[in-house]
Amino acid sequence: MRRAHTVEQVREAERQLMATLPEGALMQRAAHGLAHAVLDLLGTGGAGGAYGRRVLLLVGSGDNGGDALFAGAVLARRGVAVEAWLLSERAHEAGRRALLAAGGRVVDAPPRTRPDLVVDGVVGIGGRAGLKPEAREALAAVAGVPVVAVDVPSGVAVDTGELPPDGDHVTAALTVTFGTHKVAHLADPAAAVVGAVHLVDIGLGPLLPPPAAEALQTADVAALLRPPVGDAQKYGRGVVGVRAGSAAYPGAGLLSTAGASCGLAGMVRYVGDDAVHDLVREQHPEVVGAGRVQAWVVGSGSGDGAAGTLAEALADDVPTVVDADALVHAPRDRADLVLTPHAGEAARLLDAERDDVEARPLEHARRLVEAHGCVVLLKGRHTIVAHPDGRVRVTTTGTPWLATAGAGDVLGGLVGALLASGLDPFDAASVGSWLHGAAATRASGGGPITAGDVARSLPPVITAVLGGSGA
Ligand SMILES: NC(=O)C1=CN([C@@H]2O[C@H](COP(=O)(O)OP(=O)(O)OC[C@H]3O[C@@H](n4cnc5c(N)ncnc54)[C@H](OP(=O)(O)O)[C@@H]3O)[C@@H](O)[C@H]2O)[C@@H](O)CC1
Ligand SMILES: Nc1ncnc2c1ncn2[C@@H]1O[C@H](COP(=O)(O)OP(=O)(O)O)[C@@H](O)[C@H]1O
Numbered sequence: 001m002r003r004a005h006t007v008e009q010v011r012e013a014e015r016q017l018m019a020t021l022p023e024g025a026l027m028q029r030a031a032h033g034l035a036h037a038v039l040d041l042l043g044t045g046g047a048g049g050a051y052g053r054r055v056l057l058l059v060g061s062g063d064n065g066g067d068a069l070f071a072g073a074v075l076a077r078r079g080v081a082v083e084a085w086l087l088s089e090r091a092h093e094a095g096r097r098a099l100l101a102a103g104g105r106v107v108d109a110p111p112r113t114r115p116d117l118v119v120d121g122v123v124g125i126g127g128r129a130g131l132k133p134e135a136r137e138a139l140a141a142v143a144g145v146p147v148v149a150v151d152v153p154s155g156v157a158v159d160t161g162e163l164p165p166d167g168d169h170v171t172a173a174l175t176v177t178f179g180t181h182k183v184a185h186l187a188d189p190a191a192a193v194v195g196a197v198h199l200v201d202i203g204l205g206p207l208l209p210p211p212a213a214e215a216l217q218t219a220d221v222a223a224l225l226r227p228p229v230g231d232a233q234k235y236g237r238g239v240v241g242v243r244a245g246s247a248a249y250p251g252a253g254l255l256s257t258a259g260a261s262c263g264l265a266g267m268v269r270y271v272g273d274d275a276v277h278d279l280v281r282e283q284h285p286e287v288v289g290a291g292r293v294q295a296w297v298v299g300s301g302s303g304d305g306a307a308g309t310l311a312e313a314l315a316d317d318v319p320t321v322v323d324a325d326a327l328v329h330a331p332r333d334r335a336d337l338v339l340t341p342h343a344g345e346a347a348r349l350l351d352a353e354r355d356d357v358e359a360r361p362l363e364h365a366r367r368l369v370e371a372h373g374c375v376v377l378l379k380g381r382h383t384i385v386a387h388p389d390g391r392v393r394v395t396t397t398g399t400p401w402l403a404t405a406g407a408g409d410v411l412g413g414l415v416g417a418l419l420a421s422g423l424d425p426f427d428a429a430s431v432g433s434w435l436h437g438a439a440a441t442r443a444s445g446g447g448p449i450t451a452g453d454v455a456r457s458l459p460p461v462i463t464a465v466l467g468g469s470g471a
């Protein structure tokens with residue numbers, strides 16, 4: 001599991017750890033991890049080593065700048081030409097001295113020779129969102145040079161993943177962070193500007209509380225799935241029912257059924273429009289009609305019939321995925337629901353603007369959870385799954401090619417299958433979203449996909465996650 005903590009949680013853990021260590025020890029750990037990540041990125045393993053490489057440090061007034069300066073000293077000792085542009089008169093004094101002693105230079109203007117890399121030590125977890133004019137000007141002077149961000153790209157809102165207006169933040173090729181991930185590394189829109197994220201272990205692990213957000217990794221998904229065992233039988237594996245699609249939108253019914261037919265439930269039922277049912281039978285002959293289910297998927301393409309369809313499903317009192325047209329009819333007193341809005345639907349539910357949901361997805365997912373008292377899966381580049389108890393999971397699998405019509409219908413069916421197989425709503429939503437993204441990446445291979453391609457890639461992705469070849 002990739003875990004992310006808030007600034008306050010990190011500060012408290014650091015305080016406890018620092019009390020047991022000599023002064024400056026944590027910063028040395030951080031700086032060495034940072035320097036080695038920079039050397040890796042520069043590709044200094046070859047014959048010439050680091051000689052001839054140029055790195056510019058942008059150094060702010062706090063310990064984030066201290067990390068950059070001490071890392072600069074390590075780099076300078078390896079032969080890198082290191083210059084530090086101090087953006088504040090209060091730059092970390094011991095770090096400054098270490099850099100100079102190692103042969104680095106201090107400058108107060110852009111270097112004449114373009115650097116190979118910029119290290120952003122402007123602000124870390126002590127920073128406010130946005131940049132001061134000095135930092136903005138320094139970044140403009142080296143525009144186009146890849147940036148390694150120290151802890152977080154300066155300017156992002158660390159605990160919310162929000163970005164200041166007008167692009168007033170660093171965009172990193174690589175972010176080297178310390179002790180634990182921060183929320184901005186996972187949550188969009190900031191997660192889109194952190195680049196690759198490298199975590200340096202500084203010993204905080206045992207002192208950290210439960211995370212503010214987390215991201216499933218392959219092993220977590222494998223551990224949460226419920227593959228059938230020796231004496232399995234289809235009803236025991238769970239039956240998922242789909243109530244989606246209508247004469248006007250038959251495709252939504254087909255695609256929800258395709259997602260539900262990923263193989264994770266023992267049986268799929270379809271209940272709905274007769275013409276859609278005929279199409280479902282043609283494409284998925286194993287899908288049966290009305291009967292008992294362990295979970296429902298309701299709403300994609302349900303059109304005007306959504307309220308009635310949802311009411312019929314809810315009468316069964318089983319966990320239910322509420323999607324698309326059914327969302328506005330979702331009751332507020334059922335903890336066994338999973339709501340799966342995209343930003344536009346979330347905006348409608350909250351009487352907000354779509355742009356605001358996209359700018360602050362974590363906040364809006366939490367507001368939806370508060371309003372509905374159930375798990376909410378807010379779709380987007382990094383989908384957010386939020387639980388009423390405060391837990392948040394962010395999906396980091398996927399590809400922009402997944403932004404294609406009908407992809408959400410497949411996801412709803414898949415989450416329904418996971419609910420039917422016995423996962424609780426939070427696990428079903430987050431595992432479903434993870435598999436959906438992984439299937440999209442596999443289907444895409446870097447090129448275009450349809451929603452049907454995503455559904456067809458689910459079984460091999462599940463096989464691969466469970467340790468088979470997935471071929
Ligand atoms: N603690 C530890 O054990 C470890 C910590 N470590 C490192 O320390 C980092 C945190 O350091 P920190 O606490 O000194 O804060 P930091 O982020 O450098 O900012 C400081 C000052 O910046 C200023 N400022 C604020 N906003 C601004 C803006 N938008 N634009 C420009 N300036 C702005 C503001 O001062 P102001 O100028 O406003 O008075 C503020 O006081 C952490 O991220 C990690 O890298 C590692 O070494 C591991 C061990
Ligand atoms: N930029 C993106 N990168 C990765 N995935 C995305 C991106 N934009 C959207 N998605 C995903 O694509 C799917 C689109 O679903 P949705 O908006 O419901 O479309 P539809 O209603 O057409 O099915 C969601 O799973 C969402 O998380």
Ligand SMILES: [K+]
Binds near residue numbers: 153
């Ligand atoms: K930084």
